[in-house]
Amino acid sequence: MDADLLDLARRTAAELTGPADEELHRRLTATADLDTLAAVLTESERPLWAREIAAFRLGCAGDRRAFEPLVLLLNHRDSERCVSASYALTRLGDPRTPRAAAALATNELRVAYALLPVRLLTALRAPESAPALITTLERRLAPGDPHWRLALACVEGLGSLADDRARPVLEAARSHPRLSAAASAALSRLSRVP
Template identity: 60%
Template sequence: MEDDFRALVDRVRASLTSPEEIKAYASLLHLVRDRTPAARERLARVLVAPEQPLWARETAAYVLGSTGDRRAFETLVLMLNYRDPVRCVTAARALARLGDPRTARAAAALATNPVRTHYALHPIRLLVELRAPESAPALIATLERLLDARDHHWPIARACVEGLGALGDPRAIPVLTQASSYPQLTAAASAALARAESHPKAPRPSPGG
């Protein structure tokens, strides 16, 4: 967590523009480093207190989530689908550490949401990291939709293909076969197919067929 937290601190500090913000952030970091139950309660209040700046909510959610405090869950899920990719990365890392059983369902809902496809990259990657029961079905559904759509969103489709390759789930064989016919996905889909077809539960050709 230390390297990730240091990167978060450096990024947030660079975005602050007034002495008041810098002072407020120093106070927040003091709470983070306190590590007492009372400090954790104050961090949790940052998540729900009105008029808190986004950087404060992000920092508090990351710290609480990374230490397994499930009060950070809702804030982290909101940031996982945020328009700023760097915040999505931070949220995904904290959610992966959080250990909340709701995480995979939330990531699957974000990854499969057709009106948020542009922001699906980090939910997809989180699903792959979690290897939850929801992971492969969500990636399969998203890839099927993108292959059939007018706008294929190639970076998102490629993330689905690569994720399915990492998961090696034989249920993905039909959609990976379809994906391999698209030049933008052929190499990644062929590699993913090889992994899926090597799974012990993958269907085997009938003798002589």
């Protein structure tokens, strides 16, 4: 079992409620059969931890049947589930991933859960990445917005992407005390891009 699956297995083991769960957990973490994992995603009354393990393993194996469950987990209120979904989506390589991550990052109704989609967009470096991060950051610059960690992730992501379209929003972010240093660093990266 690789280290990432081992971490997931340890975390989800805390959610087991009896011998049947323990057996299912053992099977899902041990099987190499992708169809067995995919079946868990469509069977009724499977616990969330089981769906998470199945989707994670399928995603890491490049099986696109994991896409929808991983996108749902990417927007979950439990940040650890979001992290594992983001990791698997990065490895899945599904062309729908950037568009889905951009939709989650820019959804104002779910802004409290947008941090991992923003980080995923940065990692993907897709055409959708910079526009979504720019939009999300523009909204976070409103006076009194409480989501400064999300804004910081956008600033750092835009610096990493080094897309010149981000210059105006990064200039605006420099006036925010919590974002100033990161925005200045991101702008310096834009200046170095030919």
